[in-house]
Amino acid sequence: MIEAVGLTKRYGDKTAVYNLSFQVRPGAVTGFLGPNGSGKSTTMRMILGLDNPTAGQVTIGGYPYPKLPNAPRQVGALLDAKAVHGGRSARSHLLCLAQLSGIPARRVDEVLGVVGLQEVARKRSKGFSLGMGQRLGIAAALLGDPQVLLFDEPVNGLDPEGILWVRNLMKALAAEGRTVFVSSHLMSEMALTADHLIVIGRGQLLADMSVTDFISANSADFARVRTPDTEPQLREKLTSALTEAGGHVLPEQDGALRITGLPLPRISDIAHDADVRLWELSPHQASLEEAYMRMTQGAVDYRSTIDQKSGLMQPLPPGAQPPMPVPGQGQPDWYAPPSPQEGGQPFAMPQGQPGPYGAGQPPAGPYGAPGAGQPNPYAQPAPAAPQAPAAPPAPPAPAAPADLTKPEDAR
Ligand SMILES: Nc1ncnc2c1ncn2[C@@H]1O[C@H](COP(=O)(O)OP(=O)(O)OP(=O)(O)O)[C@@H](O)[C@H]1O
Numbered sequence: 001m002i003e004a005v006g007l008t009k010r011y012g013d014k015t016a017v018y019n020l021s022f023q024v025r026p027g028a029v030t031g032f033l034g035p036n037g038s039g040k041s042t043t044m045r046m047i048l049g050l051d052n053p054t055a056g057q058v059t060i061g062g063y064p065y066p067k068l069p070n071a072p073r074q075v076g077a078l079l080d081a082k083a084v085h086g087g088r089s090a091r092s093h094l095l096c097l098a099q100l101s102g103i104p105a106r107r108v109d110e111v112l113g114v115v116g117l118q119e120v121a122r123k124r125s126k127g128f129s130l131g132m133g134q135r136l137g138i139a140a141a142l143l144g145d146p147q148v149l150l151f152d153e154p155v156n157g158l159d160p161e162g163i164l165w166v167r168n169l170m171k172a173l174a175a176e177g178r179t180v181f182v183s184s185h186l187m188s189e190m191a192l193t194a195d196h197l198i199v200i201g202r203g204q205l206l207a208d209m210s211v212t213d214f215i216s217a218n219s220a221d222f223a224r225v226r227t228p229d230t231e232p233q234l235r236e237k238l239t240s241a242l243t244e245a246g247g248h249v250l251p252e253q254d255g256a257l258r259i260t261g262l263p264l265p266r267i268s269d270i271a272h273d274a275d276v277r278l279w280e281l282s283p284h285q286a287s288l289e290e291a292y293m294r295m296t297q298g299a300v301d302y303r304s305t306i307d308q309k310s311g312l313m314q315p316l317p318p319g320a321q322p323p324m325p326v327p328g329q330g331q332p333d334w335y336a337p338p339s340p341q342e343g344g345q346p347f348a349m350p351q352g353q354p355g356p357y358g359a360g361q362p363p364a365g366p367y368g369a370p371g372a373g374q375p376n377p378y379a380q381p382a383p384a385a386p387q388a389p390a391a392p393p394a395p396p397a398p399a400a401p402a403d404l405t406k407p408e409d410a411r
Pocket residue numbers: 011014015016034035036037038039040041042043185392
């Protein structure tokens with residue numbers, strides 16, 4: 001078991017991890033989730049003794065990592081798949097690690113087989129694709145057949161087949177009774193892999209619960225109702241009747257209605273009393289991704305802004321009128337968009353939609369869920385005097401992998 005108590009890490013003024021306490025138990029996959037820069041890697045490094053906590057402690061099986069007897073045989077980790085001497089072959093990289101830890105050489109071939117790298121075992125790792133590098137990192141983690149495994153973003157760079165393979169591997173390792181701790185940004189992936197979740201934001205604990213509990217605690221139930229498409233007046237009639245009965249009704253894009261605040265049988269009775277036929281009445285829950293976005297929305301360090309394309313606009317031809325913007329469609333870019341002062345933000349994404357480059361504002365929680373600015377029920381009590389994490393500068397562009405164009409020919 002991994003146990004953190006009051007774990008804190010400061011780098012100068014920057015508080016990367018603050019007062020984190022959690023346990024990672026054997027026999028389960030525990031997902032470690034948080035937005036970019038929330039402190040996942042720092043926490044993992046402290047678990048592995050690669051960074052010293054500023055305060056608090058973290059132990060594996062009761063020992064801090066540096067004091068753990070025979071640590072390489074007890075704990076395996078994938079932290080940075082690129083941390084490999086590129087001039088070495090996959091096999092000699094693993095052989096070096098094995099020799100350092102007193103692991104027999106035959107184990108190297110076993111793990112190369114487990115991760116599907118036998119064919120390229122004697123090739124230099126600098127020619128490996130991102131996915132092959134991840135596989136090599138996973139092989140290194142498995143080398144000592146450890147009971148405790150830590151994986152930092154193990155599906156980074158893997159194709160769908162590779163992702164499925166990692167998912168099944170994690171589950172199989174946990175089913176053998178091992179402690180499996182996996183960090184990820186992707187709630188959707190964790191929903192399929194993890195049994196338990198630890199969610200952090202700005203270095204602090206936001207949630208520590210089973211995946212099932214996370215879903216029911218964070219997602220609002222709602223009903224979807226569809227009236228006959230051919231009779232729009234029935235939809236209007238039902239909307240009025242449901243609103244009058246205290247329901248909250250929102251139109252869905254496909255013409256259905258999303259209803260909160262009324263149980264399904266009541267919706268059915270109201271529709272019956274209003275003489276409205278239904279084509280659909282079904283129970284739903286907001287997705288796990290939605291719940292995660294809502295939980296971490298106050299703890300996101302990096303947000304995109306709208307691309308104003310300053311200096312890139314071409315002047316209108318003399319006498320020409322700009323075309324009318326069509327909501328929801330890409331705008332032709334040959335005319336100057338109005339400035340925000342003149343006409344708002346011409347390219348602003350609707351609330352809840354991702355920004356042009358993916359990192360948009362999370363949904364505002366319109367279905368009865370806590371919205372922005374509301375207290376988070378899973379947040380720890382306000383710490384006495386945490387460093388207000390200063391907005392960090394934009395992160396540097398990630399180093400290009402050795403050869404992204406190379407197909408993942410390792411399977
Ligand atoms: N050696 C360091 N010196 C200074 N600041 C650091 C150092 N390592 C991490 N940080 C800062 O601590 C914070 C947490 O970083 P960390 O890498 O642990 O986050 P993360 O959740 O793993 O992020 P990502 O998902 O983007 O990998 C970030 O703001 C980061 O800039």
